[in-house]
Structures are given as structure tokens and as C-alpha cells.
Amino acid sequence: MEDPQLPDIKLFQKHAADRFSDLISSHSDEETHDVTPTLLSASWLRYLLDAFLCCEAEFKAIIKFSKPPLDRLIPDHRDRHVKALDVCNAVTHGIDLLINWKRLSQIAVTSLNQKPVGEGQIRRAKNSLNNLLAISQPRWAEANGPATAVFIMNTVIVFVMWVLVAAIPCQERTGLTTHFQVPRNLSWTQNIIGLQEKIGDEWKKKEKKGGSGSLQEVTKMKKFGEMAVVCRKMEEGLDPLRRQVREVFHRMVRSRGEVLEIVEQIAKQSAPVPY
Numbered sequence: 001m002e003d004p005q006l007p008d009i010k011l012f013q014k015h016a017a018d019r020f021s022d023l024i025s026s027h028s029d030e031e032t033h034d035v036t037p038t039l040l041s042a043s044w045l046r047y048l049l050d051a052f053l054c055c056e057a058e059f060k061a062i063i064k065f066s067k068p069p070l071d072r073l074i075p076d077h078r079d080r081h082v083k084a085l086d087v088c089n090a091v092t093h094g095i096d097l098l099i100n101w102k103r104l105s106q107i108a109v110t111s112l113n114q115k116p117v118g119e120g121q122i123r124r125a126k127n128s129l130n131n132l133l134a135i136s137q138p139r140w141a142e143a144n145g146p147a148t149a150v151f152i153m154n155t156v157i158v159f160v161m162w163v164l165v166a167a168i169p170c171q172e173r174t175g176l177t178t179h180f181q182v183p184r185n186l187s188w189t190q191n192i193i194g195l196q197e198k199i200g201d202e203w204k205k206k207e208k209k210g211g212s213g214s215l216q217e218v219t220k221m222k223k224f225g226e227m228a229v230v231c232r233k234m235e236e237g238l239d240p241l242r243r244q245v246r247e248v249f250h251r252m253v254r255s256r257g258e259v260l261e262i263v264e265q266i267a268k269q270s271a272p273v274p275y
Contacts, residue, residue: 042237
């Protein structure tokens, strides 16, 4: 008998593919005057976080009506949330650093080479990212029903945190060399893989030049002729981005509790009735 949730899970896969398709089609040439944000710009990162929040909401709607063995899949998912929260905190402080650079109008190469404060938090964020990338993922061949939805959401969490760390100059990015494995034979993963490759290439270019993150606005700080434009774009983009990162943080905090309640309800419903 077909799992009654299968249509919803297939739709979840399609929506994930569509959301990341919009992100990978972003233009890298701002002179085209296209409304699509440039890859790794502050506006593009907000689109990415929007995609994450949409996936997260759809995921919770699916698992709400799931049955065991969902309770065996959720601990790993909730553990990812904890590590992602650390990354969100570090990214928020990184954005604060950029805002401070803008306010002081000291957007120059020497400023870009200064070391961010908060070494303890930097190490924690770095370790959290490495641990997040190292957590074992469900084998796709074994994923069916609720496990499919958990696999998709876990992949989205890891990818979004990976991108934020690549873009924002807030900590060492040694962990970015670790490419988490995503099955290439699935339609919904193709755009994530494509984005990972494009962003990885951008990060390598910036590292060779001694860059401090791949955020487009940061990259252009070194071009003195574009200072006024960069400052304006930072003014328009960084504050909304910071608010959205905090929204993602608080949403994940709430989700951890909500998912636990769902699992507990499922366990109660499936428990044998005593006679």
C-alpha cells in the first residue's frame, strides 16, 4: 500500500528544487539591471534564507502527520539545529563587523585584513561547522516516507549554513574545503550541487587574493572607485540580512521544540493500549 504522505513528500522535493533553481540562476553581472540578485550578495543571501524558511515550514507540516520510526530520525536532525545555531550567532557577529566597517568609513584593504574579535566564539563556530559537515546523513537508498523529508531538510540546513560561512568574514573557513556529499542522481539535488560548485570556486578565488569572505559587497570594498556605491548597498543590505539571520535563529529554536512535541505525540498515538 502506498504511503499516503508520498504525494506531499514528492511535492516537497519539487519545491526544494524550484527554490534553489531560482538561486542558481542569479546573474553575476550587475550591469544587466536584472532584478535577480547577484550570487553571494546580501540580497541573494536573503533569498537563500527565504528558501530555507519555506523548506523548514513545509517540512514541519509533513512530519506532523508522520508515524514511527520518525522518532529514530529526529535526534540527528535536532543535533544539526544546535550546530546551525552556533553558526548563525557567528554570522550575526560577522555582519555586525561589516556594519561597523561601514559606519567608520574605513573600508580599505588594511581593514579587511584585521582579525575579528571573539576568538572563543570563532573557534566554536568553526568546530560547529566542521561537526555539522561531518554528521552522517541518511542513505538515500534507505530513505522513504518521513526519512525522505528528514534527508531533504538536513541537506538544506547544512548547505545554507555552509553558504553563510563562505560569504560572511566572521571566522576561519577551513571547514569549507569539506564538501558534504549529496546524491547526484536526484532531481532536487542538482541545483544545490551546482551552487556548491559555483560558491566553492568563488571562495577559492577570494582566498588566493587574501579576501575576507565571498560576500559581493566585501569583495568590492577593495575597489576605491566604487566606495560610495558599496557603502550604499551595504546600508541597504546588511541590516535586513542581519534581521533575517536572527529570524532563522529564532525559527530554528522554536522548531526544535515543535518537532520534539510532534515526535512525542506520534509515540503516544502508536503506543499499545493497556488492557
